[in-house]
Amino acid sequence: MSDHIVEIVVFSVLFLLVSGMGFVAAKWRAPKDMAHLDEWGLGGRSFGGWITWFLVGGDLYTAYTFVAVPALIFGAGAAGFFAVPYTIIVYPIFFLILIRLWSVSHRHGFVTPADFVRTRFGSPTLALLVAITGIVATMPYIALQLVGIEAVLKTMGVTGDSALARHAPIIVAFAILAAYTYQSGLRAPALIAFVKDTLIYIVIIVAVLYLPYKLGGWGTIFDDASAKFAASPAPGDGITLNTNNQLQYITLALGSALALFLYPHSITGVLASKSRNTIKRNMSALPAYSFLLGLIALLGYMAISAGVKPLPGAKAGSVDSNTVVPLLFDQQFPSWFAGVAFAAIGIGALVPAAIMSIAAANLFTRNIYKEYFRRDATPAQEATVSKIASLVVKVGAVAFIIFLDPQFSIDLQLIGGIIILQTAPSVGLGLFTRWFHRGGLMAGWAAGMGLGMWMLYSIPNAATGRKHFGGSAFPLSDFGFDTPRTIYVGFIAVLVNLVVAVIATLILRALKTPDGIDGTRPDDFFADEGDPRLETARTTPDAVGSST
Amino acid sequence: MTEPRSVPRSDRSPWNWLLIIPIAVPLLTPLYNMDSPRLWGFPAFYWLQFAFILIGVTTTSIVYQMTHRRAVSPSPAASTSPSEAGDE
Known part of the structure; x- marks a missing residue:
């Protein structure tokens, strides 16, 4: 532990500084009535x-991303680079689709996608399904932010013998996070995101300028990776894709992009902005983060070139590949700079964790508590x-990490991306058409969920020797096709969801089953800042006063 | 549903079609799935995908510039009836 004392001091100082900002944030751009x-x-x-820009960027590019994407590149090569096309195509999608959600939410005062x-669709039940899907998909995502912090702590040698000692730093970190999120709400991550x-x-x-110089240039780095x-013996790895994983690469990038815009925390970030133009402008500026992510991904190759060996995992014989990036910094940089890098990852976990817990709490409040327990x-x-729900969510996330194998959270996050995609017909297509019957959407949701779960369950992982939930690449041969190609599970599941929704809608229409009343009007989807209907739609005048 | 006095604004614009490019190009793996030519040591697979980020920035910027003015024009008619009344 003494080898890392400088790192630990730098890390702690920056972490505490940022925590202080989190508490002060309540007074930042303070409203008349919090x-x-x-x-x-x-x-x-x-x-x-x-x-x-800082909030959404800090929200979408999480600490887990910064740790796990290079770990994937380190292990599998080009297939892990899907994060780059994924974050390119997500912004045009936001630009075209989420902007309409912003407008309709602005006019009606919606806080969550389930409100919309x-x-x-005039259906509290469908809204409940969307809300529960969102909460279930978000919970493990928050837990994964802790996995990001833990990779850093492990590298700094902050570990203990008992489970409690090992997790004490994380419990402290999350207690601080929970306290300032409780007090400051979304203002806390918005302010911290600047620092992060x-x-x-x-x-x-610094890393992408200095490391290639030290390791003999980019060409050498890629050649070293290629040689590895x-x-x-693994068939799917390499610094370019092979014929069998290209379809997986494409569908994973597209599916992940579609999932990202449905995640409650992305929607929270977008709804917090003040106008359509703010969002549109941001969609051309946010790809700066994609550039950053691409460079971070390549740290995985630098780790190969530098001969990094990942630390052992929780189970004997396994390795924790999430430690490759922290180890790379630990070995290649002076300890004070490694400390700054670790703080960046640690603080990087706090921003999305705060936004995610707020988003999940809002879903619970608006679509479960208000709907079913207290209408008035x-x-x-x-x-x-x-505020209370956000505390519960964070305690739950910490419990996930302490009491369960972290692998369980990683599995759940994999599942999370696929289940959140099942809300695409209701939320995404619902922004463009009211053609679907609410019952049809529910049927589609159920079909997509069921199929997605089954497919994930049936995927083994040869590398870790697991029989189920081994990844998201589904072999097409399991459907009876004579091919070794694989495809992203979420993609198939959402297609089936759509087909079922269409068929069920046609049947329900034919049977003249009552459909819900559409509470929106066509021009709701284009409303902008300063919209005159805003004041009548809002429940209190306070919010209007502070938004001008 | 639509009342005659409300002036329906729209976010439809032919410029939006331009956004197909940054959605489609990164998904066409045959375009970039190769090692050579290398640029500053980067295999084509990597530098081309970095270049696609610039395509994304350029197209979204163009579409924003071409469409953002239209949205500002206020619609004076749409100022009545709380919209949530039709709920349930």
Whole structure:
């Protein structure tokens, strides 16, 4: 532990500094009345271009991404680079689709995607399905942020013998996070995101300039990686794709992009911005993060070139490949700079974890508590319930990590991406058409869920010797096709979901089953900042006052 | 549903079709799945995908510039009736 004392000091100082900012954030752009869900849960719906850029960037590119994507590249090569096309195609999709969700939410005061579904399809039950899907998909994602912090702590040698000692730093970190999120709401991650992203940009720019110089140039780095993959027995690896994993690469990139815009935390980030133009402008500026992510991904190859050996995993004989990037910094840089890099990852975990817990709490408050327990809840009561729910969500995430194998969280996150995709017909297509019957959407959701689960369950992982939930690449031969190609599970599941939704809609229409009433109007989807209908739609005037 | 007095605005624009490019190009693996030519030591697979980021930035910027003015024009008619009344 003494070898890492400088790293630990730098890490702790930066971490505490940022925590202080989290508490001060409640006073930043302070509203007249914080006791309103629009204020606590959406930062007053008032964030301009810069804040949105840092907030959404800090939200979508999580600590887990920064640790797991290079780990994937380290292990499998080109297939792990899907993160780059994935984050290129996500922004045009946001630009075309989420902008409509922003408008309709702005006019109706929606806080969650399930709020929209409820009004659009006149169905609290469908909204409940969307809300539960969102909460279940988000929970393991929060837990994974802890896996990111843990990889850093492990590298710094902060480990203990008992489970409690090993997890004590994480419990402390999350207690601090929970306290300032409770107090400041979405303003806390918005303010912290400035520090987090500045640190990450500095660290990565230094790393991608210095490491290739030290390791003999980019050409050498790629050649070293290529040599490693050529020597390994695994069939799917290499620095380019092979014929069998290209379809997987494409469908995983597309499926992940579609899943990302449905995740409650991305929607929370977008709804917090103040106008359509803020969002549109951001969609051309956010790809700067994709560039960063691409460079971070390549750290995986640098780790190969530098001869990094990942630390042992929780189970005997396994390795924790998430430690490759922290180890690379530990071995190649002076300890103070490694400390800064570790702090960047640690703080990088706090921003998305805060936003995700707020998003999950909002779903619970709006679509479960208010819908089923207290129809007449005031905005102040909603804010209180959401604050408490955000604590519960974080305790749950910590419990996941302490009491269960971290692998379980990784499995659940894999499942999370696939189940959140099943809300695509209701939320995504619902923004463009009201053609679907609410019952049809429910049937499609159930079919997509069932199929997705079955496919995931049936995928083994040869590398870890697991029989089930071994990954998201489904062999097409299991469907009876005579081919070794694989495809992303979520893609198939959402296609089946759509087909079932269409067929069930046709049947329900033919049977004249009553459909819900559409509470939206066509021009709701184009409403912008300063919209005159805003004031009548809002429940309190306070939120309007602070958003101007 | 639509009342005659409300002026329906729209976010339809032919410029939006331009966004097909950054969605489709990164998904066409045959375009970039090769090692050579290398650029500064980067295999084509990597530098081409970095270049696609620039395509994404360029197209979204163009579409934003071409479409953002239209959205600003206010619609004076749409100021009545709370929209959530039709809920349930």
